[in-house]
Amino acid sequence: MSSTAEQAVPQQEQTQTPAPRTIRERFESKFPRGLIIRLIAYLFVGHLFAFFVYLLFVLGGQNQ
Secondary structure, eight states: OOTTOOOOOOOOOOOSOOOOSSHHHHHHHHSOHHHHHHHHHHHHHHHHHHHHHHHHHHHHHHTO
């Protein structure tokens, strides 16, 4: 046997998926894209509705 023979070291197989590299990839891995779009739409529409109701109360209060 040769003393300079290299021995192959078996590499461990990765059982876990590699961690996402960017913040966006980490965020999207937790929440689906459709959920994020619906959340933004609901928040926008909800705030518009709240502003409309507030405006009704303000304008209604000025008439008295």
